[in-house]
Amino acid sequence: MTEQPSRRLQALRVASRFVGAGLLDQVVIATANAANTLLGGILLSKSQFGALALALSVGYFSMYLNRAIVGDVLLALASRYDGDHRARLIRNGLTTALCSGLVTTLIFVAIWLLWPHSGKIDLHELIWLAPFMLPIMLHDTARCDYLADRRPEKALGIDLVWFGTQAVAIVAMVLTGNSSPGGLLAAWGIGATAGATVYVLREGHLPWAGNPKAWLAETRHLSGWFTATAVVAQVQVLSISFLVAGKLSKIDLGNLRFVQTVQLQPVQNLVAAIQGLLVPRASRNAADAAKPGAEGQAAAATLRRQTRQLAIAFAILGAVMVAAVWPLVSWILTETGKFAEAAPLALPIALQGAVYLLQVPFTAAMRGMHRARMLFVQYVVFAAVSLTGLSVGANYGLQGAAWGLLTGSTAGLICMMVLYAYALKWVGPPPEPAPATTRLDAAQNA
Structure with a gap:
């Protein structure tokens, strides 16, 4: 008679730890992301802060577009499988994220070279994000891997690495009196690089070992619509920034x-x-x-x-x-x-x-x-x-x-x-x- 309540109590404890780790993980990664805007509003002039907000809008657009192609699909699809099938999805998804990061880096460099560095809509700070888009996308995909596998405590671990590394970089920037939009953006990217590196070393997943074509072929029924949805959502976010900056x-x-x-x-x-x-x-x-x-x-x-x-x-x-x-x-x-x-x-x-x-x-x-x-x-x-x-x-x-x-x-x-x-x-x-x-x-x- 006491065995069934004991099992229920154990299941409740496991569920509590699962939810608690998931929520704490999101608090940590959210703090890492929000630090750019909060500290930018405090440390920078209003003009510099506006330039930082524009660059972050484009950076978030790219990161969330990759999440739609890879991360959201892992949450909705990989969670249904175990064993080799799931391992193949993770492997192919990481390589797809790697390709997304490389393409995004090239696009950011091209924008920096071709976009006018003056006027209301100024994207010259975007160059500071270019070297880090690849690890940012790999880290975001790694988080979704852990969450899809119902291991939020592992996601929390690599997010703490991101947050801690970013905090050290920001403190060094402030203490040396070099606060700038580029410095905040670089600190964000350095944190993501540290978190992604820990994931690769811990799990042994080589980001280049998968097949992006196989990923797109297997997940197109979800990734296509998720990507289209993310494009609409992120274009909406970008449009808000450009409309407010241009119209106001x-x-x-x-x-x-x-x-x-x-x-x-x-x-x-x-x-x-x-x-x-x-x-x-x-x-x-x-x-x-x-x-x-x-x-x-x-x-x-x-x-x-x-x-x-x-x-x-x-x-x-x-x-x-x-x-x-x-x-x-x-x-x-x-x-x-x-x-x-x-x-x-x-x-x-x-x-x-x-x-x-x-x-x-x-x-x-x-x-x-x-x-x-x-x-x-x-x-x-x-x-x-x-x-x-x-x-x-x-x-x-x-x-x-x-x-x-x-x-x-x-x-x-x-x-x-x-x-x-x-x-x-x-x-x-x-x-x-x-x-x-x-x-x-x-x-x-x-």
Whole structure:
């Protein structure tokens, strides 16, 4: 009688460690990423900070595009397999990330050579990221490998290496009085290089040992749509930077990015952490739901119940976050002379974060069900409404632009919920064929 409760308690402890390591891992990597923007806002002039924000936007665009091609596919697909099949996916995925990094480096050098080094949209700081895009993409792929294999503690280990190395580089830069956008970008890349190196040495995966063609052939049903979705999403992010910098100013872009980093980026990092934990589980449940009989019905019910319960929990969390964070951030910005004019952005950005939280369970379920085409449709709607709202709102200043972005996020949430409800029609075991006698009677009656 006591054996079953003991097993349940042990399983609960394992699950707690799994979730705890996953969330802590995301806190660490999020801090490493956010350090660029936060320290840039503190250490640099507003003009330099605007140039840093533009370079980071392009760098993040490239990293997240590679994640769509490789990392997101590993989370949704490799989590279903073990043994040689999974090892082949990891090997081919790493080599694909290696190729992405090399191509991105060449593109960044070309942009630096050809892009005008003056005007509102200045990308000359991008050259500092060029040498590091390869290790940045390898490290990001390594994290997704560990998360897909349900080993978040390993991802936490290499992320701590990234964070620690980056921190040492930043401290050295500050102590020597050489604070600059290029220095912050280089410190970020040096941290990624250290983390990727530890992964390669620990796991023994040679990044050049795989086959990118085999990867694309095996994963095209997901990677194609995931990539298209990432292109839309990241073009939307880039367009925000270019629209704000071009239609308003680099200083306005710096104000927007600083508030987003303080207020919205922690929410986005939490979303990424939860997605990394939920998508592999949702993928397995969706695969099991296709099995005939009671096992398939139970897996389908589990997927629906998990999505419903998480939606309720995140709705409550979002409401609490808006009530607590909005007045706090607004007060802090008002008290700081440098970003006091950005205080009115606190409310629309807080509401945008709540919308992102509520969308988490629906997105995780859709990725687990491999509804990549529907995710693409949702992002197109989200991006179109966001950019339209931003463009119209910018006519009324930076605050109007922020409310325009909230309009796009809300439209994206509504679209995601509708598509999720539609996708549920295909979740569950296939209907059992009717007995032969029944089919014969039906044919005679017809």
